Amino acid sequence: MLKSFGKLGRASFFALSALVLTTAAEASDISGAGATFPYPVYAKWAEAYKAKTGIGMNYQSIGSGGGIKQINAKTVDFGASDKPLTAAELTKGDLIQFPTVMGGVVPVVNLAGIKPGEIKLTGSVLANIYLGKITKWNAPEIAAINKGVKLPDTAIAVVHRSDGSGTTFNFTYYLNAVEPAWAAVGVNTAVEWPVGLGGKGNEGVAAMIGQTQGSIGYVEYAYALQNHLTYTDMQNKDGKFVKPSYEAFQAAAANADWAKAPGFYLILANQPGATSWPMTAATFILLHKTQDKPENGKAVLKFFNWAYADGDKLAKDLDYVPMPDNVVKLVEDSWKQVVDASGKPVY
Amino acid sequence: MALIDQAEESRRRRIRNGRLADIFFRWMTWGFTALVLVMLGGVIVVLVQGAAPALKLFGFDFLITAKWNPVTDEYGALVPLVGTLATSAVAMLVGVPASFAVAFFLTELCPYKLRTPLSTAVELLAAVPSIIYGIWGLFVAAPFFQTTIEPALAAWLGPIPLIGQLFSGVPIGIGVLLAGLILGLMILPFMTAVMRDVFETVPAVLRESAYGLGATRWEVVWKVVLPYCRTGVVGAVMLGLGRALGETMAVTFVIGNAHRLPKSLFDPATTISAALANEFTEAVSDTYTSALIALGLVLFLLTFIVLAAGRRLLLRAEVAKTGGGK
Numbered sequence: 001m002l003k004s005f006g007k008l009g010r011a012s013f014f015a016l017s018a019l020v021l022t023t024a025a026e027a028s029d030i031s032g033a034g035a036t037f038p039y040p041v042y043a044k045w046a047e048a049y050k051a052k053t054g055i056g057m058n059y060q061s062i063g064s065g066g067g068i069k070q071i072n073a074k075t076v077d078f079g080a081s082d083k084p085l086t087a088a089e090l091t092k093g094d095l096i097q098f099p100t101v102m103g104g105v106v107p108v109v110n111l112a113g114i115k116p117g118e119i120k121l122t123g124s125v126l127a128n129i130y131l132g133k134i135t136k137w138n139a140p141e142i143a144a145i146n147k148g149v150k151l152p153d154t155a156i157a158v159v160h161r162s163d164g165s166g167t168t169f170n171f172t173y174y175l176n177a178v179e180p181a182w183a184a185v186g187v188n189t190a191v192e193w194p195v196g197l198g199g200k201g202n203e204g205v206a207a208m209i210g211q212t213q214g215s216i217g218y219v220e221y222a223y224a225l226q227n228h229l230t231y232t233d234m235q236n237k238d239g240k241f242v243k244p245s246y247e248a249f250q251a252a253a254a255n256a257d258w259a260k261a262p263g264f265y266l267i268l269a270n271q272p273g274a275t276s277w278p279m280t281a282a283t284f285i286l287l288h289k290t291q292d293k294p295e296n297g298k299a300v301l302k303f304f305n306w307a308y309a310d311g312d313k314l315a316k317d318l319d320y321v322p323m324p325d326n327v328v329k330l331v332e333d334s335w336k337q338v339v340d341a342s343g344k345p346v347y
Numbered sequence: 348m349a350l351i352d353q354a355e356e357s358r359r360r361r362i363r364n365g366r367l368a369d370i371f372f373r374w375m376t377w378g379f380t381a382l383v384l385v386m387l388g389g390v391i392v393v394l395v396q397g398a399a400p401a402l403k404l405f406g407f408d409f410l411i412t413a414k415w416n417p418v419t420d421e422y423g424a425l426v427p428l429v430g431t432l433a434t435s436a437v438a439m440l441v442g443v444p445a446s447f448a449v450a451f452f453l454t455e456l457c458p459y460k461l462r463t464p465l466s467t468a469v470e471l472l473a474a475v476p477s478i479i480y481g482i483w484g485l486f487v488a489a490p491f492f493q494t495t496i497e498p499a500l501a502a503w504l505g506p507i508p509l510i511g512q513l514f515s516g517v518p519i520g521i522g523v524l525l526a527g528l529i530l531g532l533m534i535l536p537f538m539t540a541v542m543r544d545v546f547e548t549v550p551a552v553l554r555e556s557a558y559g560l561g562a563t564r565w566e567v568v569w570k571v572v573l574p575y576c577r578t579g580v581v582g583a584v585m586l587g588l589g590r591a592l593g594e595t596m597a598v599t600f601v602i603g604n605a606h607r608l609p610k611s612l613f614d615p616a617t618t619i620s621a622a623l624a625n626e627f628t629e630a631v632s633d634t635y636t637s638a639l640i641a642l643g644l645v646l647f648l649l650t651f652i653v654l655a656a657g658r659r660l661l662l663r664a665e666v667a668k669t670g671g672g673k
Contacts, residue, residue, distance in 0.1 A: 065629025155517040162604035164417075164629030186418035190626070197521065197615045198604030200625055211489050212519055 034067020034080030065164020082166025123178030162198025437527020481600030545579030
């Protein structure tokens with residue numbers, strides 16, 4: 001009996017020491033959760049940052065609603081959301097927010113024989129499709145703006161997000177701006193959709209579009225490219241039909257006056273400009289002002305400082321527009337608000 | 348003399364250790380049972396506490412309202428509840444006859460050499476993770492359903508007066524029908540395994556006497572085997588139904604996540620577990636979170652009612668067998 005106890009004791013000692021050694025190695029990784037909109041670029045940045053500094057960035061793409069909830073619950077070091085919080089919400093949660101990149105929400109369709117950019121849509125037509133008022137692809141409203149394109153006589157399968165999504169927020173904000181009837185549905189990260197199927201995350205919507213013929217949905221541009229989906233052209237505020245592209249997002253972003261926006265609250269939908277993409281959006285990071293763990297707060301700010309300095313090319317490769325230099329300066333000045341328990345800035 | 352004392356001493360010590368072991372064993376088993384009951388009680392308390400704000404706000408109407416609006420914070424459980432019941436009904440309609448047929452084949456018709464490999468193959472279906480069923484459903488089955496099966500069903504069954512309504516509507520592949528079929532496929536291995544085991548407990552003498560009297564294979568199973576193992580079969584069906592009611596990941600992929608009442612089997616819908624899986628981590632307002640927990644409470648009560656009804660059926664079957672006689 002004594003002998004077997006001795007063996008058990010030795011075994012548990014080794015197990016405990018192994019546990020201690022392994023946990024010590026991962027203490028410096030930073031964790032974040034939220035929007036699926038910027039996930040492709042955050043993943044690329046995390047990979048490059050880890051190669052350079054050895055510190056990993058663990059990002060869970062669960063949707064903007066999830067990001068807001070998790071940062072309020074303090075389960076992650078930072079939250080990510082495409083829906084910016086208002087100044088009142090930021091004060092209530094003791095949070096600061098700052099934008100990282102801008103991108104475009106594009107409508108995608110699955111129609112046999114139609115190539116990317118062959119179909120044109122206006123904001124009003126898109127809103128009426130999502131309201132369930134336009135139900136077939138060869139409806140007169142769609143045919144009128146797509147002369148010469150062979151539209152099939154099939155029903156439109158509408159796809160939206162089933163989870164709390166900042167992409168939905170920006171999409172419904174745009175539809176609300178261009179179509180008065182959309183006020184019945186409202187603007188939020190989750191709404192009561194009159195028609196359609198729900199997919200979880202940008203990834204889920206992209207998968208459903210790929211699998212369902214005659215479907216239409218909205219995803220961030222990087223997802224449309226990576227999944228080889230057929231995107232459509234949109235009519236912007238100036239009445240011109242534009243293709244989604246880095247230049248179109250940049251044209252919309254050039255109108256943004258970040259200095260005047262309290263808490264950087266700015267929504268880039270429906271911006272003027274002949275080449276602007278009408279559904280451009282910025283994505284934001286949420287961080288607690290008073291850090292319980294100052295080292296984590298500092299590590300997060302160091303990561304984003306690196307991203308602003310060296311991550312521009314990676315963002316541009318994925319067709320995200322990086323923040324202009326003057327805005328980066330404003331953002332990094334705002335980081336002085338992030339303090340530890342004694343009031344000292346962590347970065 | 349000393350030797351006999353030693354033997355006596357060691358005998359007494361063995362008895363004492365035995366008694367101590369008994370007491371320890373009894374406390375341990377009591378403890379674990381109590382732990383299970385405490386955990387069950389804890390789950391009920393948490394569900395009721397979490398659901399209380401929403402139930403106070405909406406009242407009993409929560410169960411019959413079809414609204415689900417996160418913008419105006421108005422919620423109702425009718426759509427997820429109907430979706431759960433509809434997909435489980437389709438799963439049962441498809442799964443029970445199929446598993447009965449497989450169990451029947453494995454015990455009566457299958458050549459002896461093939462019995463073990465086929466039984467193992469059916470049980471391997473149970474080892475497939477449920478999310479794989481969901482992925483297979485979305486990527487393989489859904490396009491096939493949209494292009495081939497659903498239009499065929501709409502053409503054959505659509506014109507029939509009453510049930511035709513169930514097979515009309517726009518075929519999009521995913522929806523109540525596909526979710527129900529995938530659920531049926533998932534619960535098939537469990538029900539088959541239990542039914543097969545239960546069919547095999549029938550004494551050989553009963554079966555052989557029936558064959559000896561000239562009964563066909565079908566008559567033997569329907570009139571001799573099934574009545575004998577009624578309780579086991581009902582138990583298997585209840586097991587399958589319990590699994591179908593609560594299944595989450597497979598259903599989330601293929602149900603379409605639409606908070607609207609489905610008017611036909613081709614329509615998308617949502618189930619309670621799919622709604623919870625999609626929306627719980629992101630419910631930003633307190634009412635939203637409370638409404639979701641209230642949905643969980645509804646599912647808990649539904650499963651409880653189903654299991655209680657199953658037990659009641661079994662109890663009546665027992666009484667009929669022993670008390671009433673045949």
